Amino acid sequence: MNKRYFFLTLLVLIAVPKKVLAHGANIEYRETSAITIQAKYDDDTPMAHAQVVIYAPSDRTTPWLKGTTDESGNFTFVPDAEPNNVGDWDVKVRQSGHGDITTIPVTGSKLAQNVTDTQLSATGAGYTSMQKAVMAVSSIWGFVGTALFFSRSKSYK
């Protein structure tokens, strides 16, 4: 009798770990570098739910990945590390006729080290608002100057 219990216990002891193993999940991890883009309109409102199409350097005509941006205009993807995919990745963001294409250079070594955070705006070119204001003002002065030139009084001729 005792012997029988002993074997039973032994069986349970052996069986339990096997059962746990069957339910177990195996998680491996490795470090990769993802690229996060943020799409904004040039008045700084995010392009939410805009369509994103990504083209890998190895094939520029067929999309490598498609997706949509989240509420705040963000989209993250992990470029694969194949040697023929080292180069310029094209990212196209589009929503109701607004959008832009940006090129993200990915080099083999950088891919492993850096998380590239490229800001992509729908229309802006990354100027500060001060720069934009100066550009706008100088252009306006050009137009106003033209107007003044052509409306000058005849007595000065």
Place this chain on the structure above:
Amino acid sequence: MHIPDGFIPPNICLAGYALTGGVTWYSLRQINRDHYIQANIPKASLLTAAFFVASLIHIPIPPTSVHLILNGLMGTVLGYYAFPAILIGLFFQAVMFQHGGMSTLGVNALILGAPSIAAYHLFRQRDRLRGEKQLLTSILSFASGAGSLLLSAVMFAILLVTNISPDMDINAERTAIFISLGGYSIQAIVEGVFTVMLISFLEKVKPELLKS
């Protein structure tokens, strides 16, 4: 309502440039026949400045934000001067703020410029039609301002809908474009009201500006 680079195929960009070249030539010929070039160029220049700046002022209308375009207003006040003025304004916007693109400049000039010439011809009916002058001016200036914006929006939408790249989710993009047309119709009302205000102001202060 500016189409950025890379959204429409190259042959349409080229066709846009060709047509814009033709319309610019025609507009310049009309301008050359004008007797008041000296008086009209300052007007055109100032309105080009307004057109250029208006694109930087955003009005949020979900899901996107819009900005005043003022192409109807330009056509109403400037006549054929509006087309070269819009072309120059678009060039400045594309170069400085990447608003629109260099390859799509021709197409964009047509989308915004052609309706402005239509607005000019519509507003000129004021001299032909009978009726109470002030009311007629208000109605026609509203129709010019709002109508030319709507016409631009429709041209913009047709061009985009027929040229959605197959890589995109076509249905989602089409829906987004149609939704944005709703936003543009609100904008058309805003621009129509703005045009009425400006035209009636000019009529009171300097009516000779509106003589064609």
